Amino acid sequence: METTDISAAAEAMTDEQVKRMAMVCWSSDLDRVWPTLILATTGAASGLEVDIFFTFWGLRVLQKNNRRFTGKNWMQKGESLVDRGGTDHLRLGKIHFGGAGTMMIKKLARQYKVASPTELLEMAMDVGVRLHPCQMTMDLYGLSTDDFIDGLQPTLGAASFIDMAAKADITLFI
Amino acid sequence: METTDISAAAEAMTDEQVKRMAMVCWSSDLDRVWPTLILATTGAASGLEVDIFFTFWGLRVLQKNNRRFTGKNWMQKGESLVDRGGTDHLRLGKIHFGGAGTMMIKKLARQYKVASPTELLEMAMDVGVRLHPCQMTMDLYGLSTDDFIDGLQPTLGAASFIDMAAKADITLFI
């Protein structure tokens, strides 16, 4: 082993000091989106590089709040009716109770100064979290980038996400 | 690169031999708590350092079994009514069937000598698994440390969990 190799190894180690977190946001349930965005903003604020891959139900999190119906064919339009997108419209995956449970939890969160998903998504972009929409899911839903909020990264496929995750110190599927 | 740097690097490598696992226990569903605690106890018994962060619905897992109602205001008390805490009261997230499904799975587990969540939680502490309650969720639920079982670690925030996870070899959100 040459001195240069040793230096390269040392540099690689230093480079590893920047910790990375790669998350899959798979769900649009309020109770899953909340921890995803809290971990993301907290991580980025603590100096980590953070990537979130929004896929399957989770892609709806990136939808504009005022975009009610989406999709190109009747199946996609029908799905958008029962699976409303946008951070203002997320529901609890449990004890939603026709809206009462979700409303109560949101009220408690405000009372205890926990930021809403809409606020957290903006904060996330402010602190440098990279938000990646899944291309395949966009195709399935018939969504275009115009349906999404501004400030996102280019759309990704599974292979690119795996590349990111392989470099990350923390990988979570939420 | 000096010899001392090389030694430091070598030491760092040796130190990395102790593997670590950091898990988020996000749910209080029986079918999620079970694998969380089985992985935790098995991991710790195999020599890993194991940390579990109990957050959102998962915080209820740490509640005393005989503590029926919790919370400080009516919303928190109401939530505790429909979201009973304690390892003896966990329900399946699927095919609960008003209790019949959950009862059947528990009966099968006993028959095949799979430890119950209550037993596993005790075993976890015995083998050195560190159980961390989430401070933010405690505030939301209006829970105090008095509502929890004994032997827990001090309450944590997201930033501290991320620190742990960044050092861990295995990170899982369950």
Add this chain to the structure above:
Amino acid sequence: METTDISAAAEAMTDEQVKRMAMVCWSSDLDRVWPTLILATTGAASGLEVDIFFTFWGLRVLQKNNRRFTGKNWMQKGESLVDRGGTDHLRLGKIHFGGAGTMMIKKLARQYKVASPTELLEMAMDVGVRLHPCQMTMDLYGLSTDDFIDGLQPTLGAASFIDMAAKADITLFI
């Protein structure tokens, strides 16, 4: 530190170039099995070593599609009635709508050339993904290897999965 130690360290580094992914397939919901198998096949096709541990509800994914009833006692047989196994019979965890929602998503997937779970499971084995059934869950369900598709790895326990996960660069619980 001797030259041989440095060489060993260098070799260890080179060996780490082969990235690994270890996943827990915990669910048999169509919307969870799909990303699991897409990530697995994409990862393996990109050169990663991929292991999937099928446990709890997820074990049903490995069941032969034509195996309707399984189990040794009445509880296990009853459970198999309401929790049908095999990749052709997976249901969405959300908006299943008595089958209509699941059928629609499958139709959309075909239209956009997304492989079905059955196709993906075969592709996974073709590209070298290792599929491990959980022994403990097999006991609970009363399943034998004869109930499963061909080409699987030997059954595993939690300790062996943790060993795999500790060596992996990407660990996901899905």
